[in-house]
Amino acid sequence: MEGNLWDLAIHQEKVAKEESKSGEDSAVFLLGSKNAGKTSIILRFLDRDEAPKPTVALEYTFGRRAKGHNVAKDVGHVWELGGATWLTKLIDIPLNPETIRHTALFIVLDLSQLQELWFTLESMLQAAKSRVENIIAEMKSSDPDIRQKLQKAAWERVGDENPDKNMMDPFLVPLVIVGSKYDLFQDFDSEKRKVICKTLRFVAHIHGATLQFFSTKQEQLVGRMRALVSHYLFGTTQSKSMQTEHSKPLLVPAGLDSIQQIGSPPISDNDLGRVQAKTPFELWKVAFTGYFPQEKLSDPAITDDPAKDPQYKEHTIDALRAQKDEELERYRRLAERRAKEAENNQYAAY
Secondary structure (H helix, E strand, O other): OHHHHHHHHHHHHHHHHHHHOOOOEEEEEEEEOOOOOHHHHHHHHOOOOOOOOOOOOEEEEEEEEEOOOOOOEEEEEEEEEOOOOOOHHHHHOOOOOOOHHHEEEEEEEEOOOHHHHHHHHHHHHHHHHHHHHHHHHHOOOOOOOHHHHHHHHHHHHHOOOOOOHHHOOOOOOOEEEEEEOHHHHOOOOHHHHHHHHHHHHHHHHHOOOEEEEOOOOOHHHHHHHHHHHHHHHHOOOOOOOOEOOOOOOOEEOOOOOOHHHHOOOOOOHHHHOOOOOOOHHHHHHHHHHHHOOOOOOOOOOOOOOHHHOHHHOOHHHHHHHHHHHHHHHHHHHHHHHHHHHHHHHHHHHO
C-alpha cells in the first residue's frame, strides 16, 4: 500500500512538472493594406467562424498547439496592425528585443488596389527595416553579435549558395508578402497581372521573402495560407511547391525564385537610358509606378469613436468614461455661460 502511494506521489510530481513547463513561443505580425483581409487570415487560421471586424489600431490574439505527447503546448502569438501605413509606429510593440528572434512579418497587400500597392509595400518595408535596425542598436551591449546571428538565420532561409546572392539582401526576420483578394485580381487584364506578379516576385526574392496569393473565396488558397501561418508559428513543415505563372495564384517559397526566371522590369530599351535608378529595386519601382501611378495615402479621419464599438465594451471603463464626458459637458456649458456674462458686462460698461 505504501509503495503504491509513493509511486502515485512520484507520478503526480512528474505530471505537475510537465504541466509547469511552457511550450515554445513564436509570433506572426500582420500589417499592410487597409481592408486587405488580415483579420480574415487570422480567423481562418484559428478556425473561428465569425465575421471579421475592422482593426482599429493594434490587436492581439493567440493560438495553442500540442507538441508531441507533451502536456505543455506551443503558444503562437498573433499581432495585427490596422490603419494601413499611418500607424507603423506601433510596430515597436510586437517587434522588440525579446521577440525579434522568433517573430515573422506578414505584409498583406490588396491586389485590387493597384494605385496604392507599391506605396504600401515600400512604406511597410521601410518601417520594418527601421525598427529592426533600432532593435539591433538597443541590443548591442547585451548581445554584440545579434546582427550576425540574424544575418546567418536569414541566409539559411534562402540558401547560402543562392545563385543571386550578390543581388539579395535578405530581411533579418522571416518575411512573407501576401497578395490578397486574388478572386478580384484574377479578372484583371493579362498584361497587368504579369507586371504585378513579376514585380512582387522580384521584391520578395531580393528580400529573401516568401510570396503567396490569398483569397477568402477560394478554399485552396485559404488552406495554403493556414499552412504557412502554422509553419511560422508552430514550426510545421513548409510546402516547397512553387507556382510562378501569372495566370495562377503565386506560391513562391523564400529562396526558390531567381532573377533569371523573373526577367527584366517592364521598361522599353528606349526608355531605359533615361531612367534615373541607382539600384535594381529603384528600377523596378520606376517601372511599376510608371505602369500604375501611385496615390499617397493620407491619414484617415476617424469618424466613428472606437470606444463606442460593441467589441470593446467594458462596463467599468465605459461607466467611468460616461462620467468624465458628463463632467466635460458641464465644464463646457459653464465656460460658455461665463464667457457670455463677461461679454454682457463689457457692453454694460459702455
